[in-house]
Every structure is written in structure tokens, then in C-alpha cells.
Amino acid sequence: MMPDPSAIAPFWDWFATHSDRIRDAYRREDRQWLDLELSPRVQHIDSRLQWEIGPYHPVDDAFVLSPSVRENLPLTRAAIAIAPNLEGWRFLYAKPPKQLLSLAFTVDDCTIRADDWRYRLIAYNDGEFVDIELFIHAHSHPPIAHLNLFCEWVVESLIGEEYRLDRVGQLMPQIVEDNRYVEQSTPIQHLRNHLKQALAPTPQKGFPKL
Numbered sequence: 001m002m003p004d005p006s007a008i009a010p011f012w013d014w015f016a017t018h019s020d021r022i023r024d025a026y027r028r029e030d031r032q033w034l035d036l037e038l039s040p041r042v043q044h045i046d047s048r049l050q051w052e053i054g055p056y057h058p059v060d061d062a063f064v065l066s067p068s069v070r071e072n073l074p075l076t077r078a079a080i081a082i083a084p085n086l087e088g089w090r091f092l093y094a095k096p097p098k099q100l101l102s103l104a105f106t107v108d109d110c111t112i113r114a115d116d117w118r119y120r121l122i123a124y125n126d127g128e129f130v131d132i133e134l135f136i137h138a139h140s141h142p143p144i145a146h147l148n149l150f151c152e153w154v155v156e157s158l159i160g161e162e163y164r165l166d167r168v169g170q171l172m173p174q175i176v177e178d179n180r181y182v183e184q185s186t187p188i189q190h191l192r193n194h195l196k197q198a199l200a201p202t203p204q205k206g207f208p209k210l
Contacts, residue, residue: 167199
């Protein structure tokens with residue numbers, strides 16, 4: 001899907017005009033202003049798009065136009081290709097891997113820590129894509145209502161959104177009594193490097209260098 005110029009060009013015009021205000025709101029953690037101003041404009045391009053701002057570069061702030069679904073990757077790639085050149089900003093077409101001290105996430109007052117999770121890959125079509133089994137200690141009392149969302153966040157934070165959407169199929173969480181004894185399972189922290197070995201490169205898709 002290619003971006004509609006009538007939707008994407010006004011967004012970048014607005015962003016360029018308000019880039020200092022956006023940076024200021026981000027640094028002051030004014031999430032309400034950012035959500036009110038950015039979300040409707042991003043979703044006017046496509047209702048499934050999301051956005052994120054983060055310090056993913058040592059010098060610049062980064063604005064991510066998140067595709068959310070695989071079908072939107074061509075759209076966000078093309079949209080970022082026509083982003084303005086603004087000093088102090090870097091624009092990304094998918095959320096990059098995160099450098100986290102701990103795999104801890106919170107939603108609706110529920111927190112999960114995934115540092116002791118383990119996984120197992122199931123590869124298909126000679127490494128074209130994989131499913132990921134995730135093994136979670138029962139004693140950690142994972143919040144069942146949000147488990148699928150947490151699994152998405154954990155995997156995406158480790159490998160980035162592009163690879164999650166483009167090369168990973170299903171995420172299959174399993175709550176087990178003691179995940180240390182699951183055969184052929186690996187600590188979750190090794191997932192990114194393991195995927196570099198398990199997934200076959202394609203002419204257009206090497207492993208993202210972020």
C-alpha cells in the first residue's frame with residue numbers, strides 16, 4: 001500500500017512547522033498533547049498506523065511511523081522516504097529494537113517481567129519465517145488477560161517491529177511449571193541473534209542494522 005500524497009504531505013508539513021513543540025512535549029512527557037495532536041493526523045493517513053517517539057539515536061530524537069500490521073510496511077517505508085530533513089530528528093518506518101536493562105512492561109496496572117522467559121523457534125520454508133513458542137514460569141503469575149499483548153511487546157522490543165511483522169508468524173505463549181527444563185529452549189535475551197542464524201536472508205531483506 002502506497003501513501004496517499006493528499007494525506008501524507010500535509011502531515012509532514014505540520015510536523016516540520018511544529019517540530020520544536022513536539023520535541024518539547026516529548027521531553028516534558030506531555031503525553032496528552034502529543035496524543036491529541038499526533039494521533040489523529042497519523043491515523044488520517046491510515047487508521048491502523050501508530051506513532052512513537054524515542055531516543056533511538058545518540059544525537060537525534062526519533063519519530064517512528066509504526067505500521068502495526070505487515071500490510072502497512074510498504075506505506076510507512078514510502079512515507080518516511082519523503083519525510084522532511086529536520087535538524088535533530090531522525091524518522092523511522094518501524095519501531096526499532098530497544099536497549100532495555102530489563103524486559104519489564106506495564107499495562108492497566110499489570111506488570112510483567114520477561115527476563116527469565118525462554119523460547120523455541122519453529123522455522124518454515126527453509127527459514128523464510130518462524131513461529132515462536134514462549135515459555136513462561138507459572139510462579140511469575142503472568143496476567144492472562146494481557147498475555148498476548150505482553151508477548152508482542154517483549155518480542156518486538158528485542159527484534160524490532162519490521163522483523164516481527166515481516167518474518168515472524170505466530171507467538172505461542174505457554175505457561176509451564178519450570179521453563180528451565182523445556183527441551184531445546186533458549187533464554188529470551190538470545191532471540192535477536194538466534195533469528196539472524198535461523199532466518200534465511202533475501203535480496204531485499206537482510207537483518208536490520210539498527
